[in-house]
Amino acid sequence: MNDIIIIGAGTAGLTAAIYGQRAGLSCKVFEKYAPGGQIVNSPSIENYPGMYGVSGYDYSMALFGQAQKLGAEIEFSEVTGIDFSGDIKKVITSSGEFEAKAVIIANGAARRKIGCKGEEEFEGRGVSYCATCDGAFFRGKTVAVVGGGESAFEETEYLSKICDKVYLIHRRDVFSAAKTAVDSVLKTKNVTVLTNSVIEEIKGENAVSFVAIKNRANGSISEIPLSAVFVAIGLIPENGIFKDVLKLDEAGYFDADENCETGIEGVFVAGDTRKKHLRQLVTAASDGAVAANAAAGYIRKKFSE
Ligand SMILES: Cc1cc2nc3c(=O)[nH]c(=O)nc-3n(C[C@H](O)[C@H](O)[C@H](O)COP(=O)(O)OP(=O)(O)OC[C@H]3O[C@@H](n4cnc5c(N)ncnc54)[C@H](O)[C@@H]3O)c2cc1C
Structure with a gap:
């Protein structure tokens, strides 16, 4: 049995493994796709402290290698079920059932896609799901933001300061973002809002x-x-x-605070999967460290009594 099972080998999960191993605990990480999580296909990371212009792939492999060097076991299986009812937690995966004294859920979140022609083809070559991450690559250029909620307005405002022109494209004629955000964007000179509009196709050469x-x-x-x-x-x-066992907010994120505790003893959450304002690598890494530290404290107290 391992001390900690970690679900997901993204930034949060692998950081948790690094901190867990360094605290003298054995960590087993389950990953259903590839190490690195969402960032793995990103062409360049410019906002992670101490690293500039590193590709998502190189960053992911460095993180993966670091966790392995410290002794973390990474298994490529999908977690399909859990049983958190006892002191020993059970995790059911596509390769069998595993037990641990604590579990850290770091399963991230998936970006919702438009589903139009060209979207997948140009991902990382002009199609982005994160203005804070990729906006700087389009400084002085014309770009579009798709959406009508808070994040679309935040991204439009952010991009309007660095891009020459921003189109905000929304499928309806009403917005779900706060009125103050809408009013501010509508007043911004280099933003054009296109309502009742959908992107049929994204085109280009390279x-x-x-x-x-x-x-x-x-x-x-x-x-x-x-x-x-x-x-x-x-x-x-x-x-x-x-x-059915853990508290989720209305959007489906774990309703856990900065301490990454879930309300069930021995179960912690880290990264994009929990309720938070800023979903980035740096906040995922921070959560991973906090969750591993909390899990280590819990294991020492609970299992040495
Ligand atoms: C295109 C793109 C570019 C980005 N660029 C930047 C950037 O430049 N700077 C920045 O700070 N942030 C960037 N972000 C955001 C950043 O990638 C995320 O905030 C960060 O990856 C969150 O880390 P995480 O570990 O919480 O989740 P994820 O990275 O989502 O990792 C979760 C992992 O869990 C795995 N998983 C999920 N469910 C299961 C399961 N049931 N069983 C096993 N494994 C499972 C997933 O496969 C995944 O590998 C970008 C995001 C995208 C999509």
Whole structure:
């Protein structure tokens, strides 16, 4: 039996493994796809302290290697069920059932996609899901933001300060973002808001160069030349297997605070999967460290009594 089972080998999970191993605990990490999580295909990271311009792949492999060097075991299996009812926690995976004294859930969140032609093809070459991460690559250029909620307005405001022109494209004619955010963006000179509009296709040669937009009110199609499309239609937390035992907020994120505690003894959450304002590598790493430290404290107290 391992001391800690960690679900997910993204930044939060692997940081938890690093801190757990260094605290003298044995950590086993389950990952259903590839180490690194969401960042693995990102061409360049510019906002992680101490690293500038490192690719998502190199960053992910460095993190993976570091966790392994410290003795963490990483197994490529999907976690499909859990039993947190006893002092010893059970985790069911595609390769069997495993037990541990504590569990850290670091399963991240998936970005919601538009689903239009060209979106997948140009991901990382003009299609982005994070303006804070990739906006700087399009300084002085024309870009579009897709969405009508808080994050779309935040991203539009952010991009309007660094880009020449920003189109905000929204499928409806009402916005779910706060009125203050909407009013502020509507007053911004280099922002054009296109309502009742959807992107039919993202086009280009090696990178995005224009989009075809359909007006849902009259069916007309128009083309706009631009360099990037920022999709801000939300994240999808994939916490279904935990919903009956752990508290989730209305959007489906774990309702855990900065201490990463879930309310069930010995079960902690870290990274994008928990309720928070800023979902970034640096906050995921921070959570991983906090959760591992909390798990170590819990194990020492509980199992040495
Ligand atoms: C395109 C893109 C670019 C980005 N660029 C930046 C950037 O430049 N700077 C920055 O700070 N942030 C960036 N971000 C955000 C950053 O990647 C996330 O905030 C960060 O990855 C969150 O880490 P995490 O460990 O919480 O979750 P994730 O990275 O989502 O990792 C979770 C892992 O858990 C695994 N998993 C999920 N469910 C299971 C299961 N049931 N069983 C086993 N494994 C499971 C997943 O496969 C995944 O590998 C970017 C995001 C994207 C999508």
